[in-house]
Amino acid sequence: MEILQANSVNKVFFRPASSEARTISGKIKGWLSPPKQQFKVIDDVSLSVEKGEFVGLLGTNGSGKTTLLKLLTGILQADSGQLKVLGHHPVKERKAYTQKIGAVFGQKSLLWWNVAIIESFHLYASIYKLSRTEANQRIDELSSLLGLESLLTSPPKKLSLGQRMKAEVAASLLHRPELIFLDEPTIALDPVSRLNLMNFLLQLNREHGTTIIMTSHNMADVHHYCQRSVIMNAGRVIYDGRTTELLSYEHFKILEIKTLSALDEQLLAGFEYELVEDNYYRIKTSNEQAKETLSRLAFQPQVADVSISPPSLDHAIHHFMTSVRE
Amino acid sequence: MDIKVFFRYLQMSFKDLSVFRSDFVISILHILIYQGIFIIFWDALLGQLNTNLGVWDKGSLALLILVGLVFSSVRMLFFGFTTMSEKVINGDLDKYLCRPISPLMALLAEDTKIWAAGHSLLTCSILFVLLNEVYSFEFEASNFVLFVFSIVAGSLTLVLMEGCIALSAFWFGNIDKLFYLINSFSDFQRYPITLFPKLLQHFLIYVLPIGLVSSVPVMILMGSYGNSGVLLLAQLGLLGGWLLLFCWLWRCALRRYDSLGG
Numbered sequence: 001m002e003i004l005q006a007n008s009v010n011k012v013f014f015r016p017a018s019s020e021a022r023t024i025s026g027k028i029k030g031w032l033s034p035p036k037q038q039f040k041v042i043d044d045v046s047l048s049v050e051k052g053e054f055v056g057l058l059g060t061n062g063s064g065k066t067t068l069l070k071l072l073t074g075i076l077q078a079d080s081g082q083l084k085v086l087g088h089h090p091v092k093e094r095k096a097y098t099q100k101i102g103a104v105f106g107q108k109s110l111l112w113w114n115v116a117i118i119e120s121f122h123l124y125a126s127i128y129k130l131s132r133t134e135a136n137q138r139i140d141e142l143s144s145l146l147g148l149e150s151l152l153t154s155p156p157k158k159l160s161l162g163q164r165m166k167a168e169v170a171a172s173l174l175h176r177p178e179l180i181f182l183d184e185p186t187i188a189l190d191p192v193s194r195l196n197l198m199n200f201l202l203q204l205n206r207e208h209g210t211t212i213i214m215t216s217h218n219m220a221d222v223h224h225y226c227q228r229s230v231i232m233n234a235g236r237v238i239y240d241g242r243t244t245e246l247l248s249y250e251h252f253k254i255l256e257i258k259t260l261s262a263l264d265e266q267l268l269a270g271f272e273y274e275l276v277e278d279n280y281y282r283i284k285t286s287n288e289q290a291k292e293t294l295s296r297l298a299f300q301p302q303v304a305d306v307s308i309s310p311p312s313l314d315h316a317i318h319h320f321m322t323s324v325r326e
Numbered sequence: 327m328d329i330k331v332f333f334r335y336l337q338m339s340f341k342d343l344s345v346f347r348s349d350f351v352i353s354i355l356h357i358l359i360y361q362g363i364f365i366i367f368w369d370a371l372l373g374q375l376n377t378n379l380g381v382w383d384k385g386s387l388a389l390l391i392l393v394g395l396v397f398s399s400v401r402m403l404f405f406g407f408t409t410m411s412e413k414v415i416n417g418d419l420d421k422y423l424c425r426p427i428s429p430l431m432a433l434l435a436e437d438t439k440i441w442a443a444g445h446s447l448l449t450c451s452i453l454f455v456l457l458n459e460v461y462s463f464e465f466e467a468s469n470f471v472l473f474v475f476s477i478v479a480g481s482l483t484l485v486l487m488e489g490c491i492a493l494s495a496f497w498f499g500n501i502d503k504l505f506y507l508i509n510s511f512s513d514f515q516r517y518p519i520t521l522f523p524k525l526l527q528h529f530l531i532y533v534l535p536i537g538l539v540s541s542v543p544v545m546i547l548m549g550s551y552g553n554s555g556v557l558l559l560a561q562l563g564l565l566g567g568w569l570l571l572f573c574w575l576w577r578c579a580l581r582r583y584d585s586l587g588g
Contacts, residue, residue: 013584070420070585073423073424074423074424075419075420075424075585076584076585077580077583094423094426095426096426098424098425099426101424103424105420108417108420108421109421112338112341112342114342114345115341115345119338120338122334123331123334123335123338124425126331127331127334127427128425128426155345
């Protein structure tokens with residue numbers, strides 16, 4: 001069932017432009033009314049999402065991911081195009097719509113800085129009209145799943161970034177939203193906290209059918225958790241498909257070789273390679289040549305360890321971005 | 327936003343502010359000393375001159391200072407307007423806009439200084455009782471009703487004016503200096519309006535209605551204000567006009583919101 005439809009959505013922002021004025025009057029005029037330049041931060045974006053999908057929204061800084069998320073959550077209003085999410089117009093039917101969604105913006109906190117996080121949870125529980133019993137039950141449930149039990153009476157200012165992020169997620173999920181938007185939820189988290197949080201989201205997605213749309217710069221998160229990837233560049237969607245398919249666009253493999261002593265330069269001639277550290281080589285080889293490369297290098301007497309792997313999602317996205325720019 | 331959520335916000339706001347308890351106590355002392363100085367000043371001045379300032383005697387001047395505290399209380403309830411430009415610049419309205427609440431109500435409730443408002447009113451009541459012992463205030467019930475109406479309508483008008491200024495942050499970004507500029511006029515509330523030239527009096531009643539929350543209500547209460555019928559209509563007109571402007575600006579402002587940061 002399709003729960004999100006965006007058709008030809010556009011959003012324009014203005015940014016300061018450099019002034020060309022040379023005369024004093026021109027400079028005064030420029031100071032009083034600084035020149036502005038219009039740029040399309042979202043450019044004709046069309047997108048549809050099915051119920052239960054886990055979508056990764058990817059792209060470089062300034063590609064429009066967060067702005068798209070803000071349009072989808074109703075924070076921003078589109079300049080043109082149609083947007084319907086969970087049967088609602090996000091802005092015109094804000095109250096009914098926001099009752100069904102959860103939103104976490106990693107860089108913007110919704111918790112009260114000086115007050116115990118449980119108080120913030122109760123505030124959001126009353127905003128979402130949960131009864132006292134329902135709220136307590138849900139707080140207990142989420143605290144246990146996210147490991148927040150011992151932190152409930154601490155204010156956010158006394159928590160680490162990872163703990164705070166988990167609290168932000170919990171506050172946004174109290175009302176069991178059907179659709180969750182997350183903007184860089186794993187930003188600055190340590191690997192353990194990151195995995196815990198991502199596993200928790202995956203559990204929500206698989207066991208409760210919650211639809212999740214997440215932006216991230218962490219390709220490992222997207223690779224392992226998001227079945228679908230949407231790549232944005234300069235406000236446009238340049239890829240929309242399965243994450244595994246995205247990887248198949250790359251026609252090369254990565255061969256990693258650890259040796260006891262340096263490899264002969266002649267053996268490496270003709271390969272694109274990188275010496276990661278002493279006696280540790282990373283070699284890029286085309287899919288067609290992979291077998292030959294492996295047999296040529298892997299059986300040298302000084303080779304201690306060999307591994308061959310497909311390119312990472314970083315490579316795949318880089319490839320995509322480069323091909324679009326070209 | 328339902329009343330339960332509103333009170334929950336107030337409760338959070340109170341908890342947030344009372345984290346620093348020493349600030350709480352110091353601010354109580356601050357208001358007492360600050361207002362007390364003005365009362366002592368007027369008392370000493372009129373005592374030295376051994377006369378009244380037109381219709382203003384020592385008692386009505388002391389009342390003028392007390393009435394200023396009422397407006398301060400109302401203003402503290404709407405303190406969110408003062409912090410609005412910072413929130414607009416930092417994109418901090420996001421958290422209200424993606425939740426099923428009225429963003430404006432949540433913003434105001436989150437930043438309301440209810441303890442400061444409550445304290446101002448409490449200080450005002452204590453001072454009133456004390457000063458009544460000294461000056462024995464006398465007034466008619468009908469004047470008291472008009473007095474209350476004038477203060478409430480005047481305070482709301484001024485708060486809505488401040489709200490409109492706050493909303494201009496959606497267009498101009500940082501408008502703190504504009505706030506300071508308008509606030510500098512609020513010093514007029516401590517002085518009897520009739521001391522000033524007619525033109526300035528009209529400005530302080532009908533354009534920037536500082537007089538409506540200070541001198542005018544006191545004169546009404548003391549029975550020395552003549553045109554209370556005209557004033558009543560003017561106050562209603564001003565209040566309605568600013569309310570309409572504020573509602574229109576708020577609707578336009580949300581369309582302008584850029585949600586910067588992050």
